[in-house]
Structure formats: C-alpha cells, structure tokens
Amino acid sequence: MGATEDDTQGADTFRTLADKALAQLQEDIVCGAIAPGTKLSETRLAERYGVSRGPMREVIRCLESRKLLERTAHVGTRVTSLDxxxxxxxxxxxxxxxxxxxxxxxxxxxxxxxxxxxxxxxxxxxxxxxxxxxxxxxxxxxxxxxxxxxxxxxxxxxxxxxxxxxxxxxxxxxxxxxxxxxxxxxxxxxxxxxxxxxxxxxxxxxxxxxxxxxxxxxxxxxxxxxxx
Incomplete structure (x- = not known):
C-alpha cells in the first residue's frame, strides 16, 4: 500500500519541525546560550523549541553525531564540555x-x-x-x-x-x-x-x-x- 498525500504532508511537517528545532538548539549550544556541561531533558527541550518528543529525539541524535551533545549511561545527555x-x-x-x-x-x-x-x-x-x-x-x-x-x-x-x-x-x-x-x-x-x-x-x-x-x-x- 503506497503512501497517501496526508502521509507525505505529515512527513514533511515532521521534517520541517525537526529541522527548525535542530537549527535553533544547535545555535543556542554553539553560541553558549546553553552552557557546556548543561544536562538536557528531552521533554523540556521539546517544550522549549515547540516540537513533540519524536522530532526532538531526532534532533538530539543529530547533535550527538556532531559531537555537541554527549550521552552517558545513568547520567543522561549533556552539552559537550571541552577541557x-x-x-x-x-x-x-x-x-x-x-x-x-x-x-x-x-x-x-x-x-x-x-x-x-x-x-x-x-x-x-x-x-x-x-x-x-x-x-x-x-x-x-x-x-x-x-x-x-x-x-x-x-x-x-x-x-x-x-x-x-x-x-x-x-x-x-x-x-x-x-x-x-x-x-x-x-x-x-x-x-x-x-x-x-x-x-x-x-x-x-x-x-x-x-x-x-x-x-x-x-x-x-x-x-x-x-x-x-
């Protein structure tokens, strides 16, 4: 069964929201608005950047791949801090x-x-x-x-x-x-x-x-x- 028009529009909306949140969060981290070492909550980030947890989860994964975020077992996700x-x-x-x-x-x-x-x-x-x-x-x-x-x-x-x-x-x-x-x-x-x-x-x-x-x-x- 192929994708419907509504499915395509929904995927596009998801992508747009994720891209927007990614750009905003990345800039906040890079420019220091969110300080190095700050512990981040997926739920609070989703609220702050106006997206659901699904797009925010994707954003976090992307920023981890770009080395801006670090995920540690039993600690969670933090902004990377270089000594x-x-x-x-x-x-x-x-x-x-x-x-x-x-x-x-x-x-x-x-x-x-x-x-x-x-x-x-x-x-x-x-x-x-x-x-x-x-x-x-x-x-x-x-x-x-x-x-x-x-x-x-x-x-x-x-x-x-x-x-x-x-x-x-x-x-x-x-x-x-x-x-x-x-x-x-x-x-x-x-x-x-x-x-x-x-x-x-x-x-x-x-x-x-x-x-x-x-x-x-x-x-x-x-x-x-x-x-x-």
Whole structure:
C-alpha cells in the first residue's frame, strides 16, 4: 500500500519541525546560550523549541553525531564540555587537517570559487565588530571562510572528517574565544593571505599560512584560558 498525500504532508511537517528545532538548539549550544556541561531533558527541550518528543529525539541524535551533545549511561545527555587539554588537542588536529585542505584547495578550487571566497571576505570586512576590532563571528556553512576552504579542497573524505567530526566543536570555541583584543582584524588579514596563495596556486604557501593561522588561534585560546 503506497503512501497517501496526508502521509507525505505529515512527513514533511515532521521534517520541517525537526529541522527548525535542530537549527535553533544547535545555535543556542554553539553560541553558549546553553552552557557546556548543561544536562538536557528531552521533554523540556521539546517544550522549549515547540516540537513533540519524536522530532526532538531526532534532533538530539543529530547533535550527538556532531559531537555537541554527549550521552552517558545513568547520567543522561549533556552539552559537550571541552577541557583546556582537549581543546588544545583539537586545535592541533585542526591545524593539520585545515592545512591539508588549503593545500588541496590551491590546486582544486575553480576561479569562480576563489572569486566567491574573496567576496565573502569583503563581506566580513564590513562587519561592525571587525571594523571595531572587537570580534570576528562567522555564520556556519557557506558564510564561514574555513568551511569554504573545506569545500574547496574537493576531497570528500577530508570534508567529511572536518564537517562531521570537529566543525561544530570548533564553532563553539570560536564563539567563545574570538574576541581577543586586536585579533579579529589580524585574523581577517590572515584569511586574505591564504586566499592570495590559493589564487596564485601556491599549495605549499597556502598550507603554511593556514597552519600558522590556526596555530596563532590556538595560542590565543591557551593564553585566554591561562588568564581565567
């Protein structure tokens, strides 16, 4: 027996509600509105985001796969909390993988892709926080410089590792630690240098600049943690 029109509409509604709740909860976790280590209740989350428990259960599973939530036996589900050592280790991994992505992007990105990422950085430059040199926030996906580099590598295995394993954890850390004094404009300048190397098809330089860029970000985070 095939699916009826009502069945299809019901499935679409379920999908839409789940997608909306996923986007809202994910953003609340990434930006720190729900703090790391917070214990979550499926029932309360469903009420908070206006969905039934079925869609919310799916949302929780998705955020677990993105490493933003952790489920522990006899404890329940909590927002992932990275201690300083784990965060430092994550950035060492990021340095290696994104360096590789930049290297590959220098040979794989099309001219249109390079133009698009240059235009993205021009958009970033107009952000008031950047102009005041107080913060450098980027929306996820195609509005994120680093995500564009992942995509520009045209290496599916690398993209999967970066986007599914560490991307959202990195977004959490970037939200929390992106306001280092005089770092935002410097970070934007480093992004431009990376893109210039890619545009020149200098893969070794693109990788070197990306690794230096992420190494500086790691040291800034370690310094902030040390000052707390």
């Amino acid at each position: 300083p050592a784990a965060l430092s280790q994550l950035y060492y991994v990021r340095e290696a993988l994104e360096g590789m992505a930049a290297h590959l992007a220098a040979t794989a990105m099309s001219e249109d892709e390079i133009t698009a990422i240059q235009e993205l950085l021009a958009t970033h430059e107009r952000q008031q926080d950047i102009q005041r040199d107080t913060a450098y926030f980027q929306y996820e996906g195609d509005l994120d410089f680093h995500y564009r580099i992942f995509e520009g590598s045209h290496n599916h295995a690398l993209q999967e590792t970066l986007t599914n394993e560490i991307y959202y954890l990195l977004r959490m850390s970037r939200y929390r630690y992106s306001g280092v004094h005089k770092r935002p404009q410097q970070a934007l300048a480093e992004h431009r240098q990376i893109v210039e190397a890619i545009a020149e098809r200098d893969a070794e330089l693109a990788e070197l600049l990306m690794r230096r860029h992420i190494s500086r970000a790691r040291r800034n985070i370690e310094n902030q943690i040390g000052d707390q």
